[in-house]
Amino acid sequence: MRTSTKRQTQTDPNQGGEALRAFVNAIKETLLLIDAKGIILFANETAAERFGKGVQELVGTCLYDLLPPELAKLKKEQFDKVFTTGEPVCFEEIGAERYFEIYCNPVFDVEGRISGGIVFVHDITDRKLAEEGLRKSKSLYRTFIDASNDMVFLKDETGRYSIVNKGYLEYIGKREEDVIGKTGFEIRPFHIAEQCDLSDRKTLELNDIVVTEETANNRIIETRKFPVMLDENRIGIGGFMRDITENRLAAKRLLESEEKYRSIFENAVEGIFQSTPKGRFISINPAMAHIFGYLSPEEMATNIVNISEQLYVNPEEREKYQKIIEEEGVVKAFETQFYTKDGGTIWVSLNARAVKDADGKVLYYEGTIEDINKRKLAEKELKHTLEQLRASLNATVRAMAVTIETRDPYTAGHQKRVANLARAIAQEMHLFKDVVDGIRVAGLVHDIGKIAVPAEILSKPSKLTEIEFNIIKGHAEAGYNILKDIDFPWPIADIVLQHHERLDGSGYPRGLKGEQILFEAQILAVADVVEAMASYRPYRAGLGVDFALEEIEKKKGICYDKKVVDACLSVFREKGFRFE
Template sequence: MDDRGKTKEQLINELVEMRQQVALLEQTRAAKNHVEQTLKNTEEILRLILNLSTNFSILSSNEIHEGIDDVMKIVGEFVGVDRSCMFEFSDDGRTVQNTHEWCGLGIDPLIKNRQSIPVSKLPSFIQPIWDLEVVNISDLPKITRKNKGKNKLAQSIIAIPLVYNISLMGFLGFESIHKKKVWSESTVSLLKIVGETFTSALMRKRTEDSLRESESHFRNIFDYAVEGIFQSTLDDRYKSVNPAFARTLGYESPEEVLNTITNISRQLYVNPESYQTLKALLSERGFVEGYETEFYKKDGSKIWVAINARAVRNGNGSIDFFEGFHQDITRRKRAENDLKNTVESLKKTLDGTVHALSTTLEMRDPYTAGHQKRVALIACEIAEEMGLPEEQIEGIRVMGFLHDIGKIMVPAEILSKPGKINEYEFHIIKAHSQVGYDILKGIELPWPVALATIQHHERIDGSGYPQGLKGDEIILEAKILAVADVLEAMASHRPYRPALGLDKALEEIREKKGVYYDPVVVDACLRLFVDKGFRYE
């Protein structure tokens, strides 16, 4: 029927319907623009935080100070301040030094004037730092009642404590000079992460510098053999030692060592069996290099030493005595322990960032709260059941927490919609795999996190999205995530349906084995849940 055959009422209804469609298109366009801007801002924050945590973990100690300068500029510009600076306390805690500074356009640097400042001269508003608290002041002139001078007082400041093992090392300062500024919680959280990363990096530098110094000292001793020289008999006595050997153990002279230590294994070695092991190695091999053990000093304290020694044989081939030298490596051992703790601290920082990103997404979608955590748990259990290496399982854990990060661009009203979603809404949701990949692809991680993120909705028969990959085109980690994701989603409540239960989820995976899901992964999953009775909360 053409328009001439329609009634006036029909034409009016069609006009109304057309206007509604136009209005819907306008709303959709506005929502799209908002989503794109939100995605852009979020992506910038994610890149900044993840790149910061990852890059600082791989910087050499010689590059750390330069890296701090670079990040001070990047973060300063990102949060919109005019000056960012780092202060470090002296070893005795009496003075503070301005060690790093970045200034915006037109801002005079103050770093030369901020050296060896007595702690007692610090302004009173900085006092919360001593309680390891953030100082957040949006109207500084109101507090200090002054704002004058060539380098006028900042309008707003924020100070972040630098804490290592509950000890205050210093603080970061960020100053807004041209205008007053209110610091959001997200900005404060970002700056805390920056402070934690700087602290870990500085401690790693100190530890590595100490370690290199100790190792260099040890190499010199090894090359020239001029310190801690000894000769010992088969019945556990010293024949001779040099003055350096005596000083290492806290004795006044070599003679005092020879007169005092009459049984090496019982009086000198913290673990007497260690000396018997050393003698056995010397008898078997003829020499030992870098044998590490603990000694008692004269005052009863303990030190770590590294021993280079050889068995000296007589004309009959029998061992006559042992000789070699000791090197005190106590500092190196402590440095190694500190370095281990620093690496663990960096890992915790990365883990905290991953958890924070996952939590940010879940806060937008309360109906799937805990989904990433449960998927990560299930995926890791399946991977362990498959016998994958520990390092690969750690990567799968990170992938589980971040696999749905792309949903941050999906409007919250779609994520939590109680009824059936329409085709347009489903199209938006499906884009989250690609968006997640775009967010993560530029971040250097030791695992293929971005690839697993874009592939976790692929199916081995090619029916998945977004690329329609098949079989071996899909990486193993994504195949594991696919099973874990479906299992958790079906067994959990969703706004558009009640939970289907674990049994129904396992039935779905069993039926689609070899079609949607990798058979090896499915078999491991079924062994885990059916044969071994694994359950999660």
């Protein structure tokens, strides 16, 4: 609010009458009339409310006394300048969470001298907040479009650029100040500008999105333009431009990959399929149809509408297959029997995985099927042959065991009992079945070398001489020589050779120590000692199982392996093993 610089102003606030007072009190902004010293000569009701006083209280009060010292000093300097120069001033001030615009106009007396000033305080908080919001909004908007991977622009109704982001400026190689307010013809090559202008017109005519492409520097650029309402009467054009070169190349590679996959799918030797969890085929390759005796994938897919009931010989196998694939996501080498078109059966091996959606729900299964019918038949025949060979081997081993027992009647059954105990120890230690079988066989023939020991020494009822004992000790080496050329599936000859060796090297025939001794031989050694001590011999009575167990327990870790001894003790004391 300003007055003419030289116009005389009546300083008597009552001269205008009640109409004037009503007018100034209706103003919802602070209005004061002060003299050159800051004494309030008139105040409206808004000013009174602002200072928390009555109107009459304010009149005659110094304005500067109502303000904080620092603010009072500043305002006095500002107002004194008005009173000195006669020029009105306007400045902004921040109060307690509010913004104000303050005007001070000089007031002249009848002689043209400055007698004071009119102070008008306008609350501009709402405007300031709106400006700040707009500033932040523009800043956010600018940050957003500049961070976009796309090139962004906006043209006004005349086709002139009003907004462009950094990406667009980098693409055309221009500065913002060289683009804003210009048309495409002013900043881009004519042939490109002409194409852009055509797409601009088309966008406005269709009032819809228009997509175009251009190629520059071996790059493919896609532009999506759309109409933008600038205001009630003006329509501009917005646009997003994106480099789609990699997308196109990826699409090309995907197409090539799909063609390659289709070739593999169609020409694969193995069956390839996709099926639903409910048991319908989605896709089948020719090889799979051929495996099951169908003329084409279409024929098989049409005829098989329930995989579980129509393909599986044992439908519960389908349930087992689904449980594995749903819990683990994949199933590998799942062998089962399927029906063929003619009602026959074949063995197949399934490898498949579950394809799931974003929520983890199974959409379908996909995988391969291999015809393993010939392999299964060969395995069955091989298993039968192996069983025959194993039976022949066991018969041979038993014959060998009987041979030595006929020469040493006092140890009749010793080898069989040792073999049974050695097997029980190995099983207690959870060794593989094949290893357990080898230990049992070694136990049945571990004393085969005694065939080379004179019968009178074997059955001598009195204590052996040193020479006789050395002859007996030679049975381990003799057994090795008998067995070494037999092609057992286990190291039987070496186990027999080492069954009298001890961990501390005190055994025979070679004084081996620790890991030099086969683990199977260590098991056989414990079983041999326990059976020998517990049983009757020509030169002494049987000492009993408990005595034998105490003996190996004393020498655990010295002569005999700790784990083997613990397993032997467990077999007797916890599992109730007994010699037959």
